[in-house]
Amino acid sequence: MAPGIALVFAVVGFVALAIAGLGLTSLILDSDVIQTPGLGQIPGVIGMLLATGGFAAALWFGLRAPHPTFWTALGTALCAYLGEVVGVAVGALISGRDPAAGFAAAGGVAIGWPGVVLALAGLVAGWGGIALVRTRAGRPRWPWERDE
Numbered sequence: 001m002a003p004g005i006a007l008v009f010a011v012v013g014f015v016a017l018a019i020a021g022l023g024l025t026s027l028i029l030d031s032d033v034i035q036t037p038g039l040g041q042i043p044g045v046i047g048m049l050l051a052t053g054g055f056a057a058a059l060w061f062g063l064r065a066p067h068p069t070f071w072t073a074l075g076t077a078l079c080a081y082l083g084e085v086v087g088v089a090v091g092a093l094i095s096g097r098d099p100a101a102g103f104a105a106a107g108g109v110a111i112g113w114p115g116v117v118l119a120l121a122g123l124v125a126g127w128g129g130i131a132l133v134r135t136r137a138g139r140p141r142w143p144w145e146r147d148e
Helices: 003-029 042-063 072-094 099-111 113-134
Strands: none
Touching: 003 042, 003 072, 003 113, 042 072, 042 099, 042 113, 072 099, 072 113, 099 113
16 A cells, blocks of 8 residues: 555544544543643644644654554654643643643643553554555455456
């Protein structure tokens, strides 16, 4: 598969895994993703945008290699994690809230379960994107389409 197409599939997969993972984990633990009260939705949105951008940039860098390695998936996980943490802090500052509350929210994401969920989503989606490029399989064929 072409690297650009694999990147699109992987980014969509990352966003889906991240949103589902954050939502289900929040439901199971009965805990908010951003536990600092009064910040609104802006920090979460900015955090997800930066996490997605970091994930996509790291994966695109790895997919441009002649033979992409699966170690790139660790970089995609790290960039997604850092993008979320930085995005929450920046989003809190953009929304006009107290900088201390914004950094507290970013710290809560960094050391809590949301950071782990986003890193795992980045790892799984990054691995999948690399696998799409490395796999040399052809399209599926019906038995009567074969050249036997």
